Amino acid sequence: MKAPYQHKWIDGSVMDMPVGKVVCVGRNYAEHARELGNEVPAEPVLFMKPASALCHLEAPLAIPRDRGAVHHEVEMVVLIGAPLCKASDDEAKAAIAAYGIGLDLTLRDVQDGLKEKGLPWEKAKAFDGSAPVSGLIDARGVSTRQNLDVMLDVNGEMRQYGHTGQMLFPVFQLVAEISRHFTLMPGDLVFTGTPKGVGPLQVGDRLAIRLGNFLVTRTEVV
Numbered sequence: 278m279k280a281p282y283q284h285k286w287i288d289g290s291v292m293d294m295p296v297g298k299v300v301c302v303g304r305n306y307a308e309h310a311r312e313l314g315n316e317v318p319a320e321p322v323l324f325m326k327p328a329s330a331l332c333h334l335e336a337p338l339a340i341p342r343d344r345g346a347v348h349h350e351v352e353m354v355v356l357i358g359a360p361l362c363k364a365s366d367d368e369a370k371a372a373i374a375a376y377g378i379g380l381d382l383t384l385r386d387v388q389d390g391l392k393e394k395g396l397p398w399e400k401a402k403a404f405d406g407s408a409p410v411s412g413l414i415d416a417r418g419v420s421t422r423q424n425l426d427v428m429l430d431v432n433g434e435m436r437q438y439g440h441t442g443q444m445l446f447p448v449f450q451l452v453a454e455i456s457r458h459f460t461l462m463p464g465d466l467v468f469t470g471t472p473k474g475v476g477p478l479q480v481g482d483r484l485a486i487r488l489g490n491f492l493v494t495r496t497e498v499v
């Protein structure tokens with residue numbers, strides 16, 4: 278067993294915050310929904326990852342090698358700082374403590390098999406290490422959060438690019454909507470969906486991941 282994950286600030290210091298669940302949204306960018314042959318949804322497609330899925334993006338990324346393709350999905354991540362239940366958009370906004378960037382790693386072949394059979398996605402989405410997250414930035418320092426670049430380079434080539442203004446469900450509305458289904462607690466994270474360009478990772482890939490013009494993280498797949 279490796280040391281348990283703790284939330285960190287961008288400077289590497291450990292946050293005084295518990296670690297909880299991760300709530301993810303699928304198909305929050307229209308072009309990404311289309312690239313996987315899915316319909317653009319009328320309400321957010323939600324799923325969860327347990328705390329055991331979390332790891333630090335900066336550390337080398339260890340990916341499963343025996344379960345088919347492991348896809349990258351680069352996503353803006355928000356850290357919840359106060360309890361939220363059936364919240365308004367304004368309450369959701371006030372409860373966001375920090376922003377970061379992460380990868381919603383997905384066993385795509387496994388997911389395709391599960392989807393085909395109408396089964397839940399957890400084996401494809403919630404495995405150990407499936408939620409690498411960057412150091413986080415205090416929400417008070419992020420002013421243009423409705424329109425931030427979300428970008429992933431692999432080996433110096435841009436693979437995924439979008440901006441948060443393209444989200445079908447913008448971040449405050451999304452967090453509020455999630456809180457209608459699941460109470461969010463301090464320390465929970467929300468993965469806000471991936472723009473188009475998802476694809477497989479290979480061992481040795483070098484990744485550069487950017488949010489807006491203030492957060493860049495680099496890592497390598499091992």
Ligand code: ZN
Nearest residue numbers: 350381470471
């Ligand atoms: Zn995703």
